[in-house]
Amino acid sequence: MRKTKIVAAAALASVAALTLSACGAGSGEGDADTIQFMFRGGPDEKAAYEAAIDRFTEDTGVEVEMIVTDADQYATKLQAAVSGGKVPDVFYIEQANLQSYVHSGVLMDITDLVAESDIDLDNIWQFGVDSYRFDGTLQGTPDGKLYGLPKDVGPFAFGYNKTMLEDAGIPLPDPTTGYTWDEFVDVTKQLTVDKDGDGAIDQWGTGLNVQWNLQSLVWSNGGDWTNEDRTEVTVDTPEFAEALQWFADLTNVEKVTPSASDAATLDTYQRWMAGEIGFFPVGPWDVSVYNDLDFDYDLIPWPVGSTGEQATWLGSLGIGVSATSGNPEASVDLVKYLTTDVEAQETLVSANIQIPNLIDMAEEWAAEEGAEPANRAEFVNIASTTGRAMPAAFTYGAAWYDELWTNIQPVLDGEQTAADYLAEVQPRMQTLLDEANMRAEQAASAG
Structure with a gap:
């Protein structure tokens, strides 16, 4: 990423x-x-x-x-x-x-x-x-x-390869509403094709990184990492599990992302740059490079989950x-x-x-x-309305947050359900968050 x-x-x-x-x-x-x-x-x-x-x-x-x-x-x-x-x-x-x-x-x-x-x-x-x-x-x-x-x-906006969608005859997404999860899967399936006829997929609908792209999916589905005062970890919920499972299923069930072997050959960022991926994140820091790509691109909101409310990180x-x-x-x-x-x-x-x-x-x-x-x-819409701080942006250290990603690969590989994994990892995350909050109190007392 x-x-x-x-x-x-x-x-x-x-x-x-x-x-x-x-x-x-x-x-x-x-x-x-x-x-x-x-x-x-x-x-x-x-x-x-x-x-x-x-x-x-x-x-x-x-x-x-x-x-x-x-x-x-x-x-x-x-x-x-x-x-x-x-x-x-x-x-x-x-x-x-x-x-x-x-x-x-x-x-x-x-x-x-x-x-x-x-x-x-x-x-x-x-x-x-x-x-x-x-x-x-x-x-x-x-x-x-x-x-x-x-x-x-x-x-952190969501970008799409406008040229790819136009070439495929797919109507462009609404710039203010984007897609629901179901709509997004439908479009990405249409974009995932073998363009040169050699029997291997060479164009994919999307290619997202769980560590930087899960946030908007969880938030728009009604889940979150902690409670409001950042004292309790809240990942072990149906809303969070549904979002993580949907993310994993993009690869294992829908097959609209490059496989692990495909990504090892060329990562998804490079494939986006080469015009091989339909949807990919875009931050302002990317614009100077993306404006020189060989295809037209534009921005939409992230696909929304069950709440129907847009969310992404800011x-x-x-x-x-x-x-x-x-x-x-x-x-x-x-x-x-x-x-x-x-x-x-x-x-x-x-x-x-x-x-x-x-x-x-x-x-x-x-x-x-x-x-x-x-x-x-x-x-501008994200900066004013739909953007949220990353979960560890305002806590005293990020070890509790990083723990979520440490052993998540079996979920991404389809070997473990999201619900089972979140039930296992939440207690470990809670212990680390408690330690972070204790250190914050000690630092405040020492200061």
């Missing part, structure tokens, strides 16, 4: 080390006219930030030293900076790391400095803003203190300020600039690496004539 804006398990594991070493860490010194900004990204993101930060320096006179890493190296290098007492003034923060950073004294509470400014928080996606609020117990609540602003929100990456920055006001100014300035947003959005952070700007962007993909409005 492609990169996501949700922290990987390895990054989460490093947070424990940060908590032990961060108290008292920080740069705490520096030129009043110079601050450091540490972020991750490829050439497109680096170039966009260079252009935006050049304008920030022109406007404010504050020089910004950029520290750029690859996505895979970011967590390790940030941990090293914290451990060495050289926290950059401004840096990217993952949703799932925020509580540890707060308890260990890494992040500055920017609530007052933001409130004193002229930025309109109501014009930024509420999910994005609330992701970096923490009241000491729960993260993501509107009453918590603000420890960062969203660099972006990452709506990620976010934040930008925070070191609690020991020697230049806190300039640092907060940079955060506000990168997340809310219209020109800065235009630079980042035009690089096709995110949707606009500003709601009014996003609505205009979605309605642009000739937009690629044409149904950008689905990204």
Whole structure:
């Protein structure tokens, strides 16, 4: 699966080390006219930030030293900076790391400095803003203190190969409603064919990854991973089991996805890129690449289960300020600039690496004539209405959540029912969630 804006398990594991070493860490010194900004990204993101930060320096006179890493190296290098007492003034923060950073004294509470400014928080996606609020117990609540602003929100939409459907004579899906589960199976069966007549399937309806694609199916079928206050695991329910079983049956019963041997030859992402798969997820971070594919594609909502209500996950990456920055006001100014300035947003959005952070700007962007993909409005719909945080985004570690995937393969291979597996795995997940919540309480007491 492609990169996501949700922290990987390895990054989460490093947070424990940060908590032990961060108290008292920080740069705490520096030129009043110079601050450091540490972020991750490829050439497109680096170039966009260079252009935006050049304008920030022109406007404010504050020089910004950029520290750029690859996505895979970011967590390790940030941990090293914290451990060495050289926290950059401004840096990217993952949703799932925020509580540890707060308890260990890494992040500055920017609530007052933001409130004193002229930025309109109501014009930024509420999910994005609330992701970096923490009241000491729960993260993501509107009453918590603000420890960062969203660099972006990452709506995870469902894409389809428009050219493939047109060539097959299949009516295009409604851009606002998409398909029910039954409708989706019907269409994907029609797309799963042997195109060259050699007796082997070479075009498939879909090819999804359970770890990144099960969420929308569970939610739209009335299931969830935990209760509302994130204290009880709730995967062992008929609604959850039905969604997981339906996912597995796409391969084992309906046979509309590449087999294990097919995927070993060429994974489903590569097959999507080659025009061999009809339906595949699309995030804003994919657009710069997908717009250059040899076929037309567009966006629709994810297929909906028994509730008939659309749902998918919505990620976010934040930008925070070191609690020991020697230049806190300039640092907060940079955060506000990168997340809310219209020109800065235009630079980042035009690089096709995110949707606009500003709601009014996003609505205009979605309605642009000739937009690629044409149904950008689905990204906006997810950001405003149907998107949800990933299950482990706001818990103290993800081990409890990762446990679901550890031994799930027999279900995906058709060797075990989803219901039996979920009954086995829920107690293990509950034990790990209890441990995570206990660590959160201990960290709060120590902080």
